[in-house]
Amino acid sequence: MRCSGWLLAVVTGIILLASAHDVHATSPTETLQGNVNQVLELLRDPGLAKPEATSVRRAAVRQVVDGALDFPAMAERALGRYWDARTPAERVEFVGLFSALLETVYVGEIERNADQSITYLKELTTGDAATVQTKIAGKTETRVDYRMHERNGRWLVYDVAVGGLSIVDNFRSQLQRILRDSSYPSLIEKLREATGGLAATPDPR
Numbered sequence: 001m002r003c004s005g006w007l008l009a010v011v012t013g014i015i016l017l018a019s020a021h022d023v024h025a026t027s028p029t030e031t032l033q034g035n036v037n038q039v040l041e042l043l044r045d046p047g048l049a050k051p052e053a054t055s056v057r058r059a060a061v062r063q064v065v066d067g068a069l070d071f072p073a074m075a076e077r078a079l080g081r082y083w084d085a086r087t088p089a090e091r092v093e094f095v096g097l098f099s100a101l102l103e104t105v106y107v108g109e110i111e112r113n114a115d116q117s118i119t120y121l122k123e124l125t126t127g128d129a130a131t132v133q134t135k136i137a138g139k140t141e142t143r144v145d146y147r148m149h150e151r152n153g154r155w156l157v158y159d160v161a162v163g164g165l166s167i168v169d170n171f172r173s174q175l176q177r178i179l180r181d182s183s184y185p186s187l188i189e190k191l192r193e194a195t196g197g198l199a200a201t202p203d204p205r
Helices: 006-016 028-044 051-064 073-083 089-113 169-181 184-194
Strands: 115-124 130-139 141-152 154-162
Touching: 028 051, 028 115, 028 130, 028 141, 028 154, 051 089, 073 089, 073 154, 073 169, 089 184, 115 141, 169 184
Parallel strands: none
Antiparallel strands: 115 130, 130 141, 141 154
């Protein structure tokens, strides 16, 4: 399954995330800022910038990003009404493939967009949910809102809206189109092809 050009643009907002911080010690915005700094430090490390260090650098970026994104929640929301019909084993497999699909797209994108800057505009918090509004500036300016929730003492991102458009909603539209036209096994096969058969290990959060 190919990702749309719109999705690649969305990635610019997602990729600047890293490992989560203790929610009791930091606010959602402070957590996000700390995460961004960690990723940028990796990208600016002269030793990791060498061609022979590409795999090491990407593995390090994946590790910190995986700690910030709530992949299980994103996967469930993206599958939508089809989630309830899945068995526990199918859910684990889908979360792993979905996580790997996102990683495949944005780990490369973060390296191509590392020179962009992020401005934190506003934080809206209600209980265990929050939205951190930001602006990404490069050749153009893009409004990016990070939707976060508290899970097991950590602030995690479960959706990102770029210019008002949700990445989860975009994925849901693509996935449900496939499910309407074919079947769930067909969807899984497409995901396996898109990720090279490599599924990430789901974090139960």
